[in-house]
Amino acid sequence: MTLDTRARRAAQGIHRAVEVMEMTTSTKEPRQVERFDHFRDRKQRNRRLGAILVAAALVITAVVLVSTNALDRGDGTTPAGPFEPRGRILYGIQIGGTEIDGIPIGGTEIDHLHSVDPDGGRDLDLGVVSDRGARWSPDGTRILVSSRAGPPSTRLPLRPATILPDGSGFTLLDGVSDPGLSLRCTAWSPDGSRLACEGLNGKDPAGLYTVRASDGGGLQQLSHKSTIPADYSPDGGQIVVFQGTPVVNGVDNLGRLSVMNTDGSGVRQITPPNSADGFADHTSWSPDGRWIAFTNSGNRAAIYLVHPDGTGLHQLRIDPSAGLVNVFGPAWSPDGEYLAFQGWDGEPDLNIDLYVARADGSHVVQITDAIGYDAGIDWTSAQT
Amino acid sequence: MASYTEGSRAVAEGSEPVAVTSSETFEDFYVREFPAVVGLAYALSGSRSGAEDLAQEAFLAAHRGWDRVGRYDQPGVWVRRVVANLSVSVFRRRVVETKALARMALGQRPALPELSAEDAEFWEAVRSLPRRQAQVIALHYLDDLPVAEVARVLGTAEGTVKKHLYEGRRALARRLELEEDEA
Numbered sequence: 001m002t003l004d005t006r007a008r009r010a011a012q013g014i015h016r017a018v019e020v021m022e023m024t025t026s027t028k029e030p031r032q033v034e035r036f037d038h039f040r041d042r043k044q045r046n047r048r049l050g051a052i053l054v055a056a057a058l059v060i061t062a063v064v065l066v067s068t069n070a071l072d073r074g075d076g077t078t079p080a081g082p083f084e085p086r087g088r089i090l091y092g093i094q095i096g097g098t099e100i101d102g103i104p105i106g107g108t109e110i111d112h113l114h115s116v117d118p119d120g121g122r123d124l125d126l127g128v129v130s131d132r133g134a135r136w137s138p139d140g141t142r143i144l145v146s147s148r149a150g151p152p153s154t155r156l157p158l159r160p161a162t163i164l165p166d167g168s169g170f171t172l173l174d175g176v177s178d179p180g181l182s183l184r185c186t187a188w189s190p191d192g193s194r195l196a197c198e199g200l201n202g203k204d205p206a207g208l209y210t211v212r213a214s215d216g217g218g219l220q221q222l223s224h225k226s227t228i229p230a231d232y233s234p235d236g237g238q239i240v241v242f243q244g245t246p247v248v249n250g251v252d253n254l255g256r257l258s259v260m261n262t263d264g265s266g267v268r269q270i271t272p273p274n275s276a277d278g279f280a281d282h283t284s285w286s287p288d289g290r291w292i293a294f295t296n297s298g299n300r301a302a303i304y305l306v307h308p309d310g311t312g313l314h315q316l317r318i319d320p321s322a323g324l325v326n327v328f329g330p331a332w333s334p335d336g337e338y339l340a341f342q343g344w345d346g347e348p349d350l351n352i353d354l355y356v357a358r359a360d361g362s363h364v365v366q367i368t369d370a371i372g373y374d375a376g377i378d379w380t381s382a383q384t
Numbered sequence: 385m386a387s388y389t390e391g392s393r394a395v396a397e398g399s400e401p402v403a404v405t406s407s408e409t410f411e412d413f414y415v416r417e418f419p420a421v422v423g424l425a426y427a428l429s430g431s432r433s434g435a436e437d438l439a440q441e442a443f444l445a446a447h448r449g450w451d452r453v454g455r456y457d458q459p460g461v462w463v464r465r466v467v468a469n470l471s472v473s474v475f476r477r478r479v480v481e482t483k484a485l486a487r488m489a490l491g492q493r494p495a496l497p498e499l500s501a502e503d504a505e506f507w508e509a510v511r512s513l514p515r516r517q518a519q520v521i522a523l524h525y526l527d528d529l530p531v532a533e534v535a536r537v538l539g540t541a542e543g544t545v546k547k548h549l550y551e552g553r554r555a556l557a558r559r560l561e562l563e564e565d566e567a
Binding site: 001002003004006007008009010011013014015017018019020021022024033035036039040 | 411414415418419420422423426427436437440443444447495496497498499500502503506507521525526528553556557560562563564565
């Protein structure tokens with residue numbers, strides 16, 4: 001059978017399915033336009049309901065805060081300091097489906113890299129396109145990107161590379177000779193010496209590796225399982241990784257988080273199955289080492305916190321007055337006082353912007369206001 | 385190499401459909417186009433429960449901007465572009481799927497029936513292609529659109545569509561172990 005024949009049959013299959021749907025809905029359910037009216041009414045009702053819930057949450061929050069303050073009086077609790085996040089935030093605007101006739105639509109693929117101050121100032125387009133998972137070096141003098149950020153000759157096999165904070169100085173770290181092994185590196189050890197990378201054989205997962213950050217050589221395999229490295233512990237002794245389940249109907253990319261030693265030993269699962277997103281930039285280890293922030297987008301996207309030993313799992317409550325329906329992709333500030341994250345306000349335009357809040361989820365400030373899907377956050381203390 | 389931006393960035397993609405005066409009501413437009421648009425959403429999202437919502441989202445956007453969209457010579461091009469992009473957005477599909485599943489939990493069954501195993505395998509292979517290739521293949525075969533029309537729907541150049549069509553067909557033939565037809 002030829003491709004065209006098969007494709008036209010498959011198209012007929014879709015047409016038949018739609019016909020069946022129309023027959024079903026025309027006899028048992030309201031007519032088409034009425035279904036549209038119901039859909040529109042449902043959306044409007046949900047929006048009104050959302051506003052009521054936000055108002056209710058605000059009232060409850062106020063009551064809790066008053067109660068908490070009353071309880072805290074006399075126990076030495078100090079009020080939060082001034083809101084002054086410092087450093088520089090790296091993020092990417094994702095290519096693809098960004099705007100249709102003035103209506104922005106989210107994309108999901110490759111990032112146009114930008115950096116921005118944590119108050120939203122000095123937004124710098126680095127002029128570089130790379131895979132998701134770009135990372136600051138620990139000293140903030142370089143940025144880890146993929147070889148796709150370079151000229152066409154460097155794009156396959158995938159290798160780590162670095163650029164300078166202004167986007168110039170592309171340097172390929174091609175220290176691995178195996179052309180059949182691609183490396184997607186998404187975590188930088190705190191001492192700056194190693195990069196943790198997901199191995200790919202074509203599109204198939206090929207385990208977890210580390211390489212030297214200086215030249216991309218010194219390949220070490222930590223795991224043979226499909227594993228995406230998300231972040232090193234602040235002391236450099238451990239890595240938090242994502243181990244996933246196959247994508248279901250092309251919809252979800254959920255799995256579990258595990259922590260392992262940097263030699264691949266001592267693997268222990270710290271979150272339940274299907275609890276975490278399979279993007280390296282959706283998980284971040286706190287600078288004090290006590291918490292790992294991660295995202296679960298399987299239901300209503302939210303940020304969760306868990307201790308590295310798997311205890312204390314809970315959802316981070318983001319101040320509801322910010323009006324965000326979904327929050328995801330957290331990144332700790334270098335001092336651990338703040339979190340940067342992606343937020344969606346619930347509009348069907350899928351305009352995803354970046355926000356910074358105190359680490360307890362209060363005092364939410366929007367720092368980007370771009371048309372598109374802002375993602376892949378990493379935060380350095382350097383004032384680059 | 386770098387450039388600073390002030391304020392919001394406009395990341396425009398695609399050309400604007402030509403605006404002409406049309407007396408068609410939104411209701412007429414909806415009844416005429418909905419089946420094709422929900423089919424496109426089903427093929428590209430693979431979600432029985434979410435495809436109708438994706439199509440409804442696209443029509444809701446058209447309804448909001450009907451003063452403008454309704455004046456295009458082919459508002460169907462616009463709504464197809466919206467649903468083609470919504471359907472390949474992993475995040476969007478996830479949101480829609482979650483809502484649809486929640487409704488299913490309340491006892492409302494998806495209206496779309498399951499595809500045959502053979503057809504399901506074909507569209508799954510299409511969805512595994514890069515996003516643009518999947519959109520081009522779906523529009524080309526589902527609506528039987530020529531390259532120029534696919535380019536118009538996606539707001540891209542005909543040469544780009546030809547490239548995606550060629551690469552997508554090659555990848556599909558390889559994956560499904562089918563013979564490629566002569567171009």
